[in-house]
Amino acid sequence: MKTDKKELIFKATEELISEAAYNDITVDAIAKKAGIGKGSVYYYFKSKDEIIYAVVERSYRRAVRDFFENIHNRPETSSIEKMKLLFHSIIKCDYSENEKNMLHKLNLHEDPDIHHKINVAAIQEIAPVVEQLMYEGIAEGTIHSQTPKESAEVIVAVLTYFLDRTMYSEDPQIMLNRMKLISEVMETCLKAEKGSFDYLYKLN
Amino acid sequence: MKTDKKELIFKATEELISEAAYNDITVDAIAKKAGIGKGSVYYYFKSKDEIIYAVVERSYRRAVRDFFENIHNRPETSSIEKMKLLFHSIIKCDYSENEKNMLHKLNLHEDPDIHHKINVAAIQEIAPVVEQLMYEGIAEGTIHSQTPKESAEVIVAVLTYFLDRTMYSEDPQIMLNRMKLISEVMETCLKAEKGSFDYLYKLN
DNA sequence: AAAAATACTTGACCGTCGGTCGAAAATGTG
DNA sequence: CACATTTTCGACCGACGGTCAAGTATTTTT
Numbered sequence: 080m081k082t083d084k085k086e087l088i089f090k091a092t093e094e095l096i097s098e099a100a101y102n103d104i105t106v107d108a109i110a111k112k113a114g115i116g117k118g119s120v121y122y123y124f125k126s127k128d129e130i131i132y133a134v135v136e137r138s139y140r141r142a143v144r145d146f147f148e149n150i151h152n153r154p155e156t157s158s159i160e161k162m163k164l165l166f167h168s169i170i171k172c173d174y175s176e177n178e179k180n181m182l183h184k185l186n187l188h189e190d191p192d193i194h195h196k197i198n199v200a201a202i203q204e205i206a207p208v209v210e211q212l213m214y215e216g217i218a219e220g221t222i223h224s225q226t227p228k229e230s231a232e233v234i235v236a237v238l239t240y241f242l243d244r245t246m247y248s249e250d251p252q253i254m255l256n257r258m259k260l261i262s263e264v265m266e267t268c269l270k271a272e273k274g275s276f277d278y279l280y281k282l283n
Numbered sequence: 284m285k286t287d288k289k290e291l292i293f294k295a296t297e298e299l300i301s302e303a304a305y306n307d308i309t310v311d312a313i314a315k316k317a318g319i320g321k322g323s324v325y326y327y328f329k330s331k332d333e334i335i336y337a338v339v340e341r342s343y344r345r346a347v348r349d350f351f352e353n354i355h356n357r358p359e360t361s362s363i364e365k366m367k368l369l370f371h372s373i374i375k376c377d378y379s380e381n382e383k384n385m386l387h388k389l390n391l392h393e394d395p396d397i398h399h400k401i402n403v404a405a406i407q408e409i410a411p412v413v414e415q416l417m418y419e420g421i422a423e424g425t426i427h428s429q430t431p432k433e434s435a436e437v438i439v440a441v442l443t444y445f446l447d448r449t450m451y452s453e454d455p456q457i458m459l460n461r462m463k464l465i466s467e468v469m470e471t472c473l474k475a476e477k478g479s480f481d482y483l484y485k486l487n
Numbered sequence: 488a489a490a491a492a493t494a495c496t497t498g499a500c501c502g503t504c505g506g507t508c509g510a511a512a513a514t515g516t517g
Numbered sequence: 518c519a520c521a522t523t524t525t526c527g528a529c530c531g532a533c534g535g536t537c538a539a540g541t542a543t544t545t546t547t
Contacts, residue, residue, distance in 0.1 A: 084495090106534060116497040118537085127534065191399035202451070229460040232451065233468070240444050247406070247436065256433040260472055264437070267471040268464060288524090310505060320526035322508085331505065 085123050087113040092134050093181055101190040104131075128192075135196045138181035139204035142168055146208065158216035159275050165208065166279075170242065186242055194243050201239040206231045213269065223270035230268040237264060255280055289327050291317040296338050297385055305394040308335075332396075339400045342385040343408035346372055350412065362420035363479050369412065370483075374446065390446055398447050405443040410435045417473065427474035434472040441468060459484055 091112035095104045106127050110117040124130045142165075150156075150164045169182060185197055210231035216222030224230045241247070241261060248254070258280035265276045295316035299308045310331050314321040328334045346369075354360075354368045373386060389401055414435035420426030428434045445451070445465060452458070462484035469480045 105532080107532095110498095117535085118497050119495075121535065122495065191395045194399070195395035226460040226464065229457055229464055233461065233464050236444060237441060240440060253433055256430040257437065260430065260433055260437050263471050264468050267467050309503085311503095314527095321506090322526050323524075325506065326524065326526095 084113075084115060084119060087115065088120060088123060088130065089134060089137065092130055093184075096134065096181065096188070097184050101188050101193065106130075131193065132196045132200070134181065135185060135193075135200045136204065138185065139169075139200050142182065143204055143208055157221055158212045158219060159221055159269075159271060162209065162212050162216075163276075163278050165205075165212070166238065169205065170238070197242075198236070198239050201235050202232060205239075206235045209235055216269070216271070221271060221275070224268065225270075234265055234268050237261060288317075288319060288323060291319065292324060292327060292334065293338060293341065296334055297388075300338065300385065300392070301388050305392050305397065310334075332400075335397065336400045336404070338385065339389060339397075339404045340408065342389065343373075343404050346386065347408055347412055361425055362416045362423060363425055363473075363475060366413065366416050366420075367480075367482050369409075369416070370442065373409070374442070401446075402440070402443050405439050406436060409443075410439045413439055420473070420475070425475060425479070428472065429474075438469055438472050441465060 088109060091109050092104070094112060095108055099108070106120055107117060109130065110120045113120070120130075124133070146161075146165050146168060150161055150168075153161070182197075185193060188194075210227050213222055213224060213227040213231055217224070217227065238261070241257070247257070262276035262279045265271070265279075266273060269275070292313060295313050296308070298316060299312055303312070310324055311321055313334065314324045317324070324334075328337070350365075350369050350372060354365055354372075357365075386401075389397060392398075414431050417426055417428060417431040417435055421428070421431065442465070445461070451461070466480035466483045469475070469483070470477060473479070
C-alpha cells in the first residue's frame with residue numbers, strides 16, 4: 080500500500096481549515112495531522128503558502144469538474160441558467176458531498192491571505208468557465224458582449240470580492256440593494272437581458 | 284520641544300514603506316528608524332497591523348482633505364467631473380506633495396495584507412465622499428441612482444480591487460477592454476449618461 | 488546478490504518576528 | 518521634596534516557517 084503523501088498533506092490541511100482558526104493552521108500541525116515529519120511536508124511542497132494555495136485551487140477544480148459532469152451537459156438549459164448553477168455551487172456551497180465543501184470553509188476564514196488566494200484561484204479557474212459559457216450564450220443570442228474574456232474576469236472578480244464579507248455592512252436592506260446592483264453590473268458586463276441575474280438576490 | 288512619538292512612528296513606517304520590501308517592514312525596523320525603543324512603539328499602538336492600517340487610513344484622509352480643499356469647492360464643475368478628479372488623485376497619484384504619495388507606494392506592495400487594508404480603508408474613507416458626490420449629481424440631474432450608498436460602495440470596491448495589479452493580465456488590449464467595462468459598470472451603478480466615465484480609459 | 492545510486496523521511500535546530508514585561512527614567516502634582 | 522503617574526526601554530519570550538545532516542527505504546547497476 081503506497082500511501083500518497085501529498086494526498087495526506089491535502090487531507091490534513093483541509094481538516095485543519097475546517098476545524099481551526101487560521102492561526103492554528105501551522106506547518107507543524109499539518110505534519111502532525113498527516114502523521115508525517117515536518118521535513119516531509121517540505122519535501123513535497125516548497126512553502127506553506129503553496130500548500131494553502133493548492134488546497135484552494137483543488138477546491139475550485141473540484142467544483143468545475145462537478146459542473147461539467149452534472150450541469151453543463153444538461154439539455155434545454157440556457158447558458159445563463161448554467162451560469163446561475165455554477166455560481167450557486169460556489170457561492171451557496173450547498174451541493175453536499177461526503178467531504179463538506181471546502182470553498183465554503185475557506186470563505187469563512189477572515190485571513191486576508193486566504194482571501195487573496197481565493198481571489199486569484201477564482202480568476203484562474205472559474206473565469207475561463209464563465210468565458211466559455213459566454214461564448215455559448217452569444218451563440219444562443221442571450222448574451223451580446225463583445226469582450227467575453229474581460230467580462231468573465233470582471234464578473235468573477237466582482238462576485239468573489241463581495242463574498243469577502245469581512246468588510247461590508249451586514250444590514251439586510253443594504254445587502255439586498257447591493258446584490259441588485261451587482262446583478263445589474265453583470266447584465267451590463269454580459270449585455271444580457273434585463274433581469275437575467277435577478278436570481279442573485281431573489282433566491283435567498 | 285515635545286516630540287510627538289506617534290508622528291515619529293508614522294513617519295518611520297512611511298519611509299520604510301517607500302524604501303523597503305514588505306518583509307523588511309518589521310516593528311524593530313520601525314522603532315529603530317523612529318529612534319525610539321520597541322516598547323514605546325507598543326505603548327502607542329496595540330499591534331503592527333494597527334500601525335500599518337493607521338498609515339493607510341492617514342493617506343486616504345489626506346487625499347480626501349485635499350479633495351475638499353482644492354477640488355470640491357470649484358464652481359462650474361460637475362460632480363461627475365469632481366469624481367474623476369477624486370479618482371485621479373487616488374489612482375494616478377500624480378499630485379506631487381513634498382512627501383511622495385503614500386497611496387501610490389502602498390499600492391506597489393504586493394502583500395495581500397496591505398491590499399486588504401487598502402480595500403477596507405477605501406470603503407471606509409472614500410465611499411462616503413463618492414456618496415456625497417452622488418447626492419450632488421442627483422441634484423444636478425447627471426446621476427439617477429436610487430441607492431447612492433450602495434452604488435458608492437460598489438464603485439469604490441470595484442476600482443480599488445482592480446488597482447491590485449498582482450492578479451490580472453497586463454496585456455494592454457485586455458486592460459483597455461477591462462477599463463471600458465469598468466466605466467460601463469460605473470455608469471450602470473450611477474445611472475449616469477453613457478460615456479460619463481470614458482475618461483477612465485481615454486486619458487492614459 | 489552485492490554494491491552503488493537515488494528517493495524519501497525525520498525531528499532537532501535555526502533565525503526571525505511580533506509582542507511582553509519589569510524596571511528605570513521622566514514628568515506631573517501637592 | 519516626596520509621591521504618583523506617564524513614558525521609555527531593550528532583553529526576553531514563544532511561535533512559526535523553513536533548513537539540514539543524518540539516516541532509512543527503494544531502485545538501478547554490475
